[in-house]
Amino acid sequence: MDLNIHISKKGTRVVKASELHRALGLNDNHYQTNVRHWLKDIYQFSDGIRRPEGMKDFARDPRSKGNVVPEYYLCLEFGKLIALSSKSKVKQSVATRLSKEEDVYPEHVQLSVTETLELLEQVKALARITCQKAAESRHLAYYTRKRGSAEYWNHYRREQIVGCTMADLREQLRLRNEKVAAKADLRELISRVDAHDLIRIGIIDHYAAMGNSLPYSQQLGNLAKELAKQLRLEIVDDREGELLFAPPADVDVLRKMQRAAA
Structure with missing residues (x-):
C-alpha cells in the first residue's frame, strides 16, 4: 500500500487526498466526485459528530489552485474516517495504517x-x-x-x-x-x-x-x-x-x- 505521510507547514501529519484515493483502490475517474462527497459528508470525529472543517481537518494544496483536478491535504483522523466509510476492499488496512500513525505521533497530549x-x-x-x-x-x-x-x-x-x-x-x-x-x-x-x-x-x-x-x-x-x-x-x-x-x-x-x- 503506497500511502505517504506528509508534514504540513503547521507541523501536523497529513495525507494527500489523491494518494488516499489511490491507496483505497478507487477509480481515478471518480476522484473529483468522491472528494466532494468526502468534504461534505458527516463523520464521527473524536470531538463529536460533524462535517469536516477547512483548515482544521483539511486544506487545499495552494499549488493546485486553478487546476481542473484539486488536491487536498487531510489530517490523519479525517483520512482514517474516509477510509472506514468507503466501499474499498482494503479500507481496513488503510485505516489501520493511519490509526497506527496517530498512535505513534498523537495530536493531543495524554500522559501516563x-x-x-x-x-x-x-x-x-x-x-x-x-x-x-x-x-x-x-x-x-x-x-x-x-x-x-x-x-x-x-x-x-x-x-x-x-x-x-x-x-x-x-x-x-x-x-x-x-x-x-x-x-x-x-x-x-x-x-x-x-x-x-x-x-x-x-x-x-x-x-x-x-x-x-x-x-x-x-x-x-x-x-x-x-x-x-x-x-x-x-x-x-x-x-x-x-x-x-x-x-x-x-x-x-x-x-x-x-x-x-x-
Missing part, C-alpha cells in the same frame, strides 16, 4: 504517570541554557532533513515556536522602563520578559525534533511552562559555570537533553 514524571525531569533539565540550545539544534536538524533545506526556518520558528519577534520583546521591556542592550539576543530578551517561556520553547523543540506533530509538541510545551512556574525554576546559564544554582535533574535525562544534533 511515567510520562509525566519524565516530562518533569525534562523541564528541570531545560532550566539550563545548554539543554535549550541543544534542543533547538536537534529541531533544526530534523526540520532540514524533512524539508530538504533550512529555508524558512527563521519564519517557521518565529511563527510556530517562539510566537513573537525581538521587536515585540524589546517593546514589552521598553513599556516596563527596562533598558535593553543593543546586542541582546532572542534568548536573553525572552528570559527578561518571561523566563519560563524558554522552557516551553525548549520542550517544543525537543519533542518536534523526535518527529512528534507540532500541535502535540506545543501542548507539551504549554504544560511544561506551567510545571516550571509551579516549581519556581530559574533559568541558569550553565555555560558560565552556574551549576551551583541549577535544579537537580535525572542524570540520564540531562545527558539526553544536552545532546546536540549530530
Whole structure:
C-alpha cells in the first residue's frame, strides 16, 4: 500500500487526498466526485459528530489552485474516517495504517504517570541554557532533513515556536522602563520578559525534533511552562559555570537533553 505521510507547514501529519484515493483502490475517474462527497459528508470525529472543517481537518494544496483536478491535504483522523466509510476492499488496512500513525505521533497530549514524571525531569533539565540550545539544534536538524533545506526556518520558528519577534520583546521591556542592550539576543530578551517561556520553547523543540506533530509538541510545551512556574525554576546559564544554582535533574535525562544534533 503506497500511502505517504506528509508534514504540513503547521507541523501536523497529513495525507494527500489523491494518494488516499489511490491507496483505497478507487477509480481515478471518480476522484473529483468522491472528494466532494468526502468534504461534505458527516463523520464521527473524536470531538463529536460533524462535517469536516477547512483548515482544521483539511486544506487545499495552494499549488493546485486553478487546476481542473484539486488536491487536498487531510489530517490523519479525517483520512482514517474516509477510509472506514468507503466501499474499498482494503479500507481496513488503510485505516489501520493511519490509526497506527496517530498512535505513534498523537495530536493531543495524554500522559501516563511515567510520562509525566519524565516530562518533569525534562523541564528541570531545560532550566539550563545548554539543554535549550541543544534542543533547538536537534529541531533544526530534523526540520532540514524533512524539508530538504533550512529555508524558512527563521519564519517557521518565529511563527510556530517562539510566537513573537525581538521587536515585540524589546517593546514589552521598553513599556516596563527596562533598558535593553543593543546586542541582546532572542534568548536573553525572552528570559527578561518571561523566563519560563524558554522552557516551553525548549520542550517544543525537543519533542518536534523526535518527529512528534507540532500541535502535540506545543501542548507539551504549554504544560511544561506551567510545571516550571509551579516549581519556581530559574533559568541558569550553565555555560558560565552556574551549576551551583541549577535544579537537580535525572542524570540520564540531562545527558539526553544536552545532546546536540549530530
